[in-house]
Amino acid sequence: MSIAAAIAETADEGPKGPPPKRRGRFIPYLLMLPGALWLGIFFLVPLVTLFLTSLQTPVAGGDVGQFEQTFNFANYPETLTDPNYYVPLFRSFLYSASATILALLIGYPLAYGIAFKAGRFRNVLLVMVIAPFFVSFILRTIAWRQILADEGPVVAVLRVIGLVGPTGGVYPSAIAVVAGLTYNFLPFMTLPIYASLERVDHRLVEAAGDLYASPWTGFRKVTLPLSMPGVVAGTLLTFIPAAGDYVNAALLGTPKNTMIGNRIEFTFLSVNDYPTAAVLSFILMASILIMVLLYVRRVGTEDLV
Amino acid sequence: MARATDVTKAQGDLYLERLTKSFGDFVAVDDLSLTVPQGSFFALLGPSGCGKTTTLRMVAGLEDPTAGRIKIGEADITELKPFRRPVNTVFQNYALFPHMDIYENVAFGLRRRGIKDVKTQVMEALELIELAQVAKRKPAQLSGGQQQRVALARAIVNRPAVLLLDEPLGALDLKLRRQMQLELKRIQTEVGLTFIHVTHDQEEAMTMADTVAVMNKGVIEQLGAPTDLYESPKTAFVANFLGQSNLFPAAVLEVDGEDIVLEDSDGRYRMPMNRVAPSVSPTRGGRVLVGVRPEKIHIERLAESDATPADGNYVDGTVRSSSFMGVSTQYEVATAGGEIISVFAQNLSARDLLSEGDPVRLTWAPRHGFVLNGSEDMNAGVEAVTAAAG
Numbered sequence: 001m002s003i004a005a006a007i008a009e010t011a012d013e014g015p016k017g018p019p020p021k022r023r024g025r026f027i028p029y030l031l032m033l034p035g036a037l038w039l040g041i042f043f044l045v046p047l048v049t050l051f052l053t054s055l056q057t058p059v060a061g062g063d064v065g066q067f068e069q070t071f072n073f074a075n076y077p078e079t080l081t082d083p084n085y086y087v088p089l090f091r092s093f094l095y096s097a098s099a100t101i102l103a104l105l106i107g108y109p110l111a112y113g114i115a116f117k118a119g120r121f122r123n124v125l126l127v128m129v130i131a132p133f134f135v136s137f138i139l140r141t142i143a144w145r146q147i148l149a150d151e152g153p154v155v156a157v158l159r160v161i162g163l164v165g166p167t168g169g170v171y172p173s174a175i176a177v178v179a180g181l182t183y184n185f186l187p188f189m190t191l192p193i194y195a196s197l198e199r200v201d202h203r204l205v206e207a208a209g210d211l212y213a214s215p216w217t218g219f220r221k222v223t224l225p226l227s228m229p230g231v232v233a234g235t236l237l238t239f240i241p242a243a244g245d246y247v248n249a250a251l252l253g254t255p256k257n258t259m260i261g262n263r264i265e266f267t268f269l270s271v272n273d274y275p276t277a278a279v280l281s282f283i284l285m286a287s288i289l290i291m292v293l294l295y296v297r298r299v300g301t302e303d304l305v
Numbered sequence: 306m307a308r309a310t311d312v313t314k315a316q317g318d319l320y321l322e323r324l325t326k327s328f329g330d331f332v333a334v335d336d337l338s339l340t341v342p343q344g345s346f347f348a349l350l351g352p353s354g355c356g357k358t359t360t361l362r363m364v365a366g367l368e369d370p371t372a373g374r375i376k377i378g379e380a381d382i383t384e385l386k387p388f389r390r391p392v393n394t395v396f397q398n399y400a401l402f403p404h405m406d407i408y409e410n411v412a413f414g415l416r417r418r419g420i421k422d423v424k425t426q427v428m429e430a431l432e433l434i435e436l437a438q439v440a441k442r443k444p445a446q447l448s449g450g451q452q453q454r455v456a457l458a459r460a461i462v463n464r465p466a467v468l469l470l471d472e473p474l475g476a477l478d479l480k481l482r483r484q485m486q487l488e489l490k491r492i493q494t495e496v497g498l499t500f501i502h503v504t505h506d507q508e509e510a511m512t513m514a515d516t517v518a519v520m521n522k523g524v525i526e527q528l529g530a531p532t533d534l535y536e537s538p539k540t541a542f543v544a545n546f547l548g549q550s551n552l553f554p555a556a557v558l559e560v561d562g563e564d565i566v567l568e569d570s571d572g573r574y575r576m577p578m579n580r581v582a583p584s585v586s587p588t589r590g591g592r593v594l595v596g597v598r599p600e601k602i603h604i605e606r607l608a609e610s611d612a613t614p615a616d617g618n619y620v621d622g623t624v625r626s627s628s629f630m631g632v633s634t635q636y637e638v639a640t641a642g643g644e645i646i647s648v649f650a651q652n653l654s655a656r657d658l659l660s661e662g663d664p665v666r667l668t669w670a671p672r673h674g675f676v677l678n679g680s681e682d683m684n685a686g687v688e689a690v691t692a693a694a695g
Contacts, residue, residue: 206367207400209387211414211459218388221413225404 054278065272072275079279085263089283092259093291095174095249096242099181100189103238104231106182107189111230112223114190115197126194129187137184141251144180145171148252172254180248188237196230197223232299240288260284315391317378318343319364319467319499324373326359333359335523337373341467341501341516346493348502348514352546352686356523357503361469364501365394377466388417393460394469398476399452401444407431407455408440414463430462433492450481457489461496470502474509486512507547511535519543521686539582541594541677545686550596552683553644557591565676567595570642574618576671584678592679600649601673604636607664619668620646624659634658638665 054075056067079085114125132140148154148171155171158164170176200223208218246261253259260280267277319341326334334356341347349357362368364375366387375383382390393414401410411430415423431437434454444452453473460468473489474482490513493500504510510517511531518528519542527534527543538544541552555569560578565587567574574595578587585593597618607621622640629652636648636659646667650657659665 201398201400203396203398203400204402206387207394207396207402208413210365210367210392210394210396211463212388212417213413214386214388217417222402 050278050281053274054282056275056278065274067274075275075279076283079276080283085260085276085280088258088263089260089280089287091257092243092261092284093287095178095181095257095259096239096245098178099185099242100235100239102178102182103186103189104235107186107234108193108231111190111194111197115194115200116202129190129194132187138247138251141180141184141247144176144183144252148176148179172252172257174253174257176252177249177257177259180252181242181245184245184248185238185242188241189234192233192237193227193230196227196233200226228299232296235295236292240292243288244284315377315380315382316343316466317380319501320374320376321360321364322374322376324360324363324375325371326356326363326368327371332523334363334370337523337525339518339525339528341499343378343466343499344497345516346490346500346502346514348504348510348517349520350504350507350510350517350546351520352505355520357505357520358471360520361394361471361501361503364467365392365469366390391466392469393463393465394471395453395456395460395473397472399444399456401452401455401459403444406441406443407436407447410444410455411459411462413459418463426462430458433461433495434458449477450485453477453485454488457492461492461498464496465498467499467501470500472504473502474504474506482509489513511547519546521546535598537580537675538596539584539677540685541596541681541683542686544596544675544677545684549599549647551599551602551644551646552594552596552677553646554679554683555593555595556679557587557589557593559589560587564671567593567676569595569644571620571622571640571644572618574671574674576618576674576676580672580674581676582678585676594677594679594681594683596675596677597669597673599635599647600633601669602646602648603668604638604648604650604659604665605668606659607666617668617670618674619666620644621664621666622646624661624663624665626661627659629658636665638667 052069053067055069055071055073057070057072057075059066059068110129114122114129118125146152148169150169150171155164155169158170159166159168164170170179204222204226205218208222209215213221243259244261246259246265249257249259249262264277264280264284267273267280271277319339321337321339321341324334324337324339325332337356337360349360351357359368363370366382366385366389370383373383374381377391382392402413405413408427408431411427412423415426420426428437428440431440434457436451436454436458439447439451444455447455453476457470457473470489474485477485486509489500489502493513502510502514511534514531516528517531517534519526519534521542527539534543535547538547538550541550544550544552553569555567555574558566558568558573560566561575563578564575565578565581567576576595581587581593585591620638620640622638622644625637625639625645627634627636631652633649633651636650638646638648640646648667652658
């Protein structure tokens, strides 16, 4: 049967089959089903379990790690006022904010260069931005130990310029942790910014130049505001996972550089204090959520195109 | 800095001197010289790819000329960056800043030049385009016609020495386009700035401009007032691109005082010497193209008794097809010599309609014809019209 005949036949079938309107109504729900199931089983259910865990109390006279289900909301203020917990929490936000700013300072020019100046090398450069993902996250982070080691090139250069003393180093330290975070999340910053820069109509930049804006003013008044959706997406995609990260602090920092992720891991798996670890997880989630809401409201993306 | 400031305030006629722009092997604009008098409405008309937009972009500073100079009055602006030129552009797609409201869009140029109190000027510009009420809206909330006017206000508010319009009405529908043509003309008269209008639409160019330059393949084919271009085209391209023309080959018979006499297989034609394009050498036997506009031809049924008309040129033929268009009827007439001539006849009364196969006589006044160089391509500009319309 020819294609044309097949099409004609399908078209003929139309009126005879069930009215397309009724069938079409269920298709969106059907399409959403796998995703909804996934979220339900792997996000909603664990979230509820975790919340219940956060309200448990130790069994009197029981073993380590033996808890009973109660509704002890006092777990929250107790944990929050303990410097063993709020200091790493604060440190997490400090590190991830620093890493986000650094990634923005590196990622924006990079995305700009790829979008506007790369010409036919654009796709090659994009692949290079993503290329590190072909190597495991842990391996890449461990590699930073070599890069930042006392015998490594970075420290050698820093010693020559005098930024660190003749016996000083950068690994392990807060700087190494922030460097690792910045490096690991850079693609998440660069790609959304690239995507929104690529959509900026170059004729708008020409129009700005035509209306007496120098290239720098044109960038400030036209290109930058139009790329803000990408900047917002990039900073969120960097800040949120970086705040909960514990690999970089574990591999590149000292015990003084522990982040809240390390604390949660330790409390869950080594101390076996499940309620406290659950409380910390919830506090982390809540504080990120509040910060993100404030940030998005402040930057105001709905005003943008 | 002082010198640059002087240049940005330059006033006067715009001079393009031997301007050339090549992209690799392709010469987009070829040794083009042009003077646009201050305060005039000037149209650059031509099919796509003729170099008109490239010329405009060179004036705006968005392209660097390969050779040649651009001057406004005494000031040479060839080397100036776009943002230092006293030139503003209305872009084809308007290029309004989507993240700013209409007020800020219009204020953009003023603010960049460090003018503190922009309100009066912005509101004046918005009133000129009759859109003061939408000052706080975003461009996306405006119709195409409104966006077009805002783009105009955004440029005009700066009172540039030269305002460039790049196919400004191209995206509008026909009715709105007609309305905007009149509007643009009114605004230009009101503000008295030099407008350079690039378009492929001959009607648009002729409606608005004082002077039209017809461009083809990087050079100006002919420059003049719209009526001059239409009535006395100097090349086959202009004859075909501006309106419609019947062109058919003939040979020079003689020059008889003030007149030239031509001949082809259908007969003889007499035309005043001032209807002959300068590129024609009126020597006996020289090849020429005879041109006459379809609406200048008078068509009537041929009767046996008809004598040769004393005054005027004529051709006999038979109606090959006729299409009724309401206000007029278009006939295609085949002559004995094998030419196809189209004729627009006003529909004065329905009785006059001719039908296929009718023998007819076509006559036209000698001063309504024109004579072009015979070495030109008769169909030059015909495809360009079709392409430009598409």
